[in-house]
Amino acid sequence: MDIIDLGMGNPDGATPQPVVEAAIAAIQNPANHGYPPFMGTASFRHSITAWYQHRYGVALDPEGEALPLLGSKEGLTHLALAYVNPGDLVLVPSPAYPAHFRGPMIAGARIHNLILKPENDWLIDLAAIPDAVAEAAKILYFNYPSNPTAATAPRGVFPGDCRLCPQVRDSVGS
Incomplete structure (x- = not known):
């Protein structure tokens, strides 16, 4: 099988x-x-x-x-341990690479799952995140090519008016 x-x-x-x-x-x-x-x-x-x-x-x-670093798992986990406080909100795609949610869990974060769907090409639907959740989030984990879906994200996936990620938008251009 x-x-x-x-x-x-x-x-x-x-x-x-x-x-x-x-x-x-x-x-x-x-x-x-x-x-x-x-x-x-x-x-x-x-x-x-x-x-x-x-x-x-x-x-x-x-x-x-x-x-x-020893690898991405170490870096992602330690990022959460260094930056996230107990009760902080972290946005995690689902399905996700385990370090995306395990590091925040160890740090005591609240996790808001962003459900990835095949009809959306396994991309995070930023527009579907409630405003209150977006404003409260301390970290948004996203990785492309995605592990475990293998989806890739085109450069324009994060719109110029992205309320969650102006630093990302500014670093990759519009």
């Missing part, structure tokens, strides 16, 4: 042989033994900020505005 797993997206197949060979070579290199610095290496942080400058035209300070 072919089952679609809407979980964390863990691999369900063998790692490709070139990746296995590269991993073995890296493990055998003594320069890679031990833990990296907590903040990551300076060259890695500089690479992160150079990529953001190239891709988005955003200048970031590699010493204070770039922090490597």
Whole structure:
């Protein structure tokens, strides 16, 4: 039976042989033994900020505005733990990547589910969010390509008059 797993997206197949060979070579290199610095290496942080400058035209300070993470789950969960207070309202798509609701749950947030529907191409219907909910929300989680639906959002999905996300609108243009 072919089952679609809407979980964390863990691999369900063998790692490709070139990746296995590269991993073995890296493990055998003594320069890679031990833990990296907590903040990551300076060259890695500089690479992160150079990529953001190239891709988005955003200048970031590699010493204070770039922090490597173990993965998106860690970053999303810690975002909620750092920013959300007990009782704050967080908007979460449903279905969602588990870190979108688990981090806020741990932080004590109230979660308002934004039901994603196939007839809306699995996109968040911003217009359907009640004004009181939109005004009270501290975070709106959205991710495209979406995990777990695989939906993609066209650039214009967030309208120029978006009451929820002027910072998003300003960063991507109208």
